[in-house]
Amino acid sequence: xxxxxxxxxxxxAMVGKDCFAIAxxxxxxxxxxxxxxxFQRIFKIHDHxxxxxxxxxxxxxxxxxxLNFRHKLYQLREERNMRPETFASLVSAxxxxxxxxxxxxxxxxxxxxxxxxxxICTTDLIGAKQLAKDFVVSxxxxxxxxxxxxxxxxxxxxxxxxxxxxxQALLASVxxxxxxxxxxxxxxxxxxxxxxxxxxxxxx
Amino acid sequence: MTKSNVMEVPPKGGFTFDLCRRNxxxxxxxxxxxxxRKTGTTIVGLIFKDGxxxxxxxxxxxxxxxxxxxxxxIHYLAPNISCCGAGTAADTENVTDMVSSQLVLHRxxxxxxxxxxxxxxxxxxxxxxxxxxxSAALVLGGVDVTGPHLHAVxxxxxxDTLPFATMGSGxxxxxxxxxxxxxxxxxxxxxxEIVSAAICAGIFNDLGSGSNVDLCIITKARKEYLRNYQQPxxxxxxxxxxxxxxxxxxxxxSTKITQLRQHVQVLEGDAMEEE
Numbered sequence: 001x002x003x004x005x006x007x008x009x010x011x012x013a014m015v016g017k018d019c020f021a022i023a024x025x026x027x028x029x030x031x032x033x034x035x036x037x038x039f040q041r042i043f044k045i046h047d048h049x050x051x052x053x054x055x056x057x058x059x060x061x062x063x064x065x066x067l068n069f070r071h072k073l074y075q076l077r078e079e080r081n082m083r084p085e086t087f088a089s090l091v092s093a094x095x096x097x098x099x100x101x102x103x104x105x106x107x108x109x110x111x112x113x114x115x116x117x118x119x120i121c122t123t124d125l126i127g128a129k130q131l132a133k134d135f136v137v138s139x140x141x142x143x144x145x146x147x148x149x150x151x152x153x154x155x156x157x158x159x160x161x162x163x164x165x166x167x168q169a170l171l172a173s174v175x176x177x178x179x180x181x182x183x184x185x186x187x188x189x190x191x192x193x194x195x196x197x198x199x200x201x202x203x204x
Numbered sequence: 205m206t207k208s209n210v211m212e213v214p215p216k217g218g219f220t221f222d223l224c225r226r227n228x229x230x231x232x233x234x235x236x237x238x239x240x241r242k243t244g245t246t247i248v249g250l251i252f253k254d255g256x257x258x259x260x261x262x263x264x265x266x267x268x269x270x271x272x273x274x275x276x277x278i279h280y281l282a283p284n285i286s287c288c289g290a291g292t293a294a295d296t297e298n299v300t301d302m303v304s305s306q307l308v309l310h311r312x313x314x315x316x317x318x319x320x321x322x323x324x325x326x327x328x329x330x331x332x333x334x335x336x337x338x339s340a341a342l343v344l345g346g347v348d349v350t351g352p353h354l355h356a357v358x359x360x361x362x363x364d365t366l367p368f369a370t371m372g373s374g375x376x377x378x379x380x381x382x383x384x385x386x387x388x389x390x391x392x393x394x395x396x397e398i399v400s401a402a403i404c405a406g407i408f409n410d411l412g413s414g415s416n417v418d419l420c421i422i423t424k425a426r427k428e429y430l431r432n433y434q435q436p437x438x439x440x441x442x443x444x445x446x447x448x449x450x451x452x453x454x455x456x457x458s459t460k461i462t463q464l465r466q467h468v469q470v471l472e473g474d475a476m477e478e479e
Contacts, residue, residue, distance in 0.1 A: 003235040047464045055238075096298050100337065101224030104238065124241040128293035130264065130272045143269055152447045164449035171454070183457070194462045200455035 003104045004125075006031065008179030009041060009054035009139035012149060012170055013110040013120045015132075016162035019190040020118035022050050022110045023170045025139075025201075027182035028057055037182045037203070045071050046081040047194070048112040050187060051091070054139035055105035055125065063105055067091065084111030084119040088129060095127030102126050106138045116191045141180045144173035159188045159195065171201050239267040240292050244412025246374030247277060247288035248402045249343040249354045250386065251367045252395035255423035256345035256352045259399040260288045261374065261407050262432070263414035270414070274432070278420045282307050282318040284427065285346030286420045287327075290372035291339040291359060299340050303327055320346040320353035324363060332361025341371045347422050374406025374413040381405045392421065400434055407436065 010025040028039035042052040043064045051067065053060040070090060074082050082090070088109045095103060102125050110120045122136040123129050130136070135153050137145035148169040157165060167186055174181035184199035231237065247260045264272035279287045279300035285307075289296025303326045307318045324344055331338055342357040356369040368386050370378040381402040390398070399419060406413040417434040420427065 001235055002238055003230055004238045006235065092294075096294055097218075097220050098223055099219055099294070101221050101227050103223065106238075124266065124271075124294065125238055126240055126292070126294040128241045128264075128297060130241070130275065132272075146269065150441065151443065154446050160451045161449065164451060164453055165447070167454040168447075168449055192464055194464065196460045196462070198457040200457050 001031070004055045004106070005140045005179060007055070007057040008177070009060075010141040010145060010170060010174045010177065010180040011041060011052040011054045011108050011138040012135060012145055012166055013052065013108045013122075014135040014149070014153060014162060014166045014169075015118045015120055015155075016188075017156040017158055018112075018116050018118070019159045019162060019188060020110045020112065020120060021159075021162045021166045021186055021188045022052055022108065023166045023184055023186040024052050024054075025141075025170065025174050025180045025182065025184055026198075027180055029179055032179070034182065042185065042187060043068070045087060045111075046075075048189060048191070049082065049084055049087055050110050050189065051087075052108040052110070052138065053105045054108070055103075059103040059105040063094075063103055063107070066094065070094075084109060084113060084121075087111065088119075088121045088123070088131075092123050092127035092129045095123060095125065099126050108136050108138050110189075112189060112191060139180060141173045141177035144176045145169065148173045159190055163188050163195070163197065167197075167199055171199060175202060240294065241266045241271060242292055242412075244374075244410070244414075245277065245290040245372030246370070246378050246403055246406025246410060246413040247290050247343045247372050248370045248375075248378045248382070248399055248406075249288065249345045249356075249368065250382065250390075250395055250399055251345075251352050251354050252390040252392060254352075254392065255347045255421065256354055257392075257395045257399045258286055258288050258343060258345050258420040258422070259403045260418050261403055261413040262416045262418060263407075263412070264293055265412060273415050276418065276431070278418050278429065280304060281323050281344070282311075282346065284348060284422060285318060285320055285323050285344070286422060286427065286429075287323070287345075288343040288371070290341045295338045295340040296342065299327065299330060299338060300342070302330070317348060318346075319348040319350065320344065320355070324355050324357065327357050328361045328363050331357065331359060336360040343369050343371050345420075345422060347424050352422070370402065372406070372413065374403075374410035377405040377409040378402035392423075396421065396433075404434070404436060 013022040024041040028036040108122045135149045188195045244265045249258045260277035264275040336359045345354045356364040368382045403417045416432045419430040419433045
């Protein structure tokens with residue numbers, strides 16, 4: 001039993017035309033028992049920056065609280081929001097600090113730059129950043145997610161089509177993983193609005 | 205009641221070990237530590253007539269899965285020095301970033317161009333201090349006032365100074381190419397050809413290496429970074445029409461649209477007019 005498969009998770013972020021989408025499953029479990037179907041794994045840092053955290057649920061919540069704190073401190077000092085690349089470096093540094101006793105979570109960072117271009121990035125549990133131009137995945141269902149995203153992804157999709165693609169990729173992949181699923185939540189972020197939809201998925 | 209120290213101010217730097225007890229307890233209860241991202245890798249370096257050529261493949265693996273098909277393994281250390289990294293990806297990135305910052309400060313303090321042996325000593329003392337726990341195997345190359353230099357740095361802190369070097373899981377494949385084709389005083393074109401052939405040997409024969417070839421050519425005058433110099437593995441899967449999902453195809457339980465705050469613009473006249 002791996003520590004990251006104790007709670008189960010599935011996360012995707014995809015890049016579209018001047019927008020991005022980030023999606024996660026909703027199950028919280030303890031080994032094979034499901035405890036909740038509305039667990040929050042995607043957190044808003046500011047209007048144009050979201051972070052999704054997969055892995056051990058307690059570390060997901062701790063990381064979110066610490067990152068929220070650091071961003072608020074940054075806002076007070078700099079009087080502006082953090083840019084996505086800066087935030088990704090902050091996450092990477094916080095995880096590498098715990099190199100020999102790490103947090104068991106693998107984050108996905110997705111944001112819009114000031115000029116409206118989308119930015120996505122993932123890191124492993126000790127902070128090795130991986131930038132991508134198309135999609136990033138994380139969680140226990142990651143192997144299925146890689147396959148589904150590779151075949152379904154198309155570049156330069158608008159917000160509505162991007163929503164369809166990311167939802168189908170998420171639902172298809174979590175169906176092949178026992179410990180993630182039980183619905184889904186997707187945030188599609190454009191420069192002017194955020195569309196949040198909850199998905200109807202298989203509850204098994 | 206002891207004060208909770210989750211919300212402390214950011215520390216000054218370096219590693220913290222406060223989660224180690226909890227992680228050891230979890231491991232003793234039978235949970236397995238998740239895999240770190242490694243760079244599998246074939247990295248090489250070669251000294252030619254005018255300088256140094258460094259080469260690397262671009263595959264990053266997480267266990268057996270390829271998590272990045274086009275990552276960058278040639279890291280910047282100084283305007284005249286570069287470093288290829290193999291081993292745990294987080295370790296190679298952070299150790300090269302750290303030495304790069306220390307070299308900037310060193311340049312300000314000495315007022316001179318950085319030397320390759322300075323970078324070498326900073327890297328090897330850091331790695332030795334952590335006794336191989338920081339798993340970074342590096343090929344360090346550059347040109348300074350004393351000429352071109354190439355070094356191989358091992359995770360435990362030992363170094364080799366060589367005319368040609370290979371590291372990583374594909375190092376044997378690449379070394380076979382070097383041993384048969386290397387000679388002194390190569391021209392730039394011959395050097396680039398031999399380095400690409402060595403990386404390709406790693407890409408095609410070693411499972412931990414793959415995708416494209418990156419090159420970095422460092423001479424006294426300048427540094428050329430040729431990202432994706434060769435791409436011998438184009439994407440094989442392609443579905444001509446792709447998947448087309450109809451809008452509204454996915455079953456949705458609830459929708460919430462939040463308008464983000466627009467910036468207010470004052471166009472003409474006084475912002476506040478009394479009337």
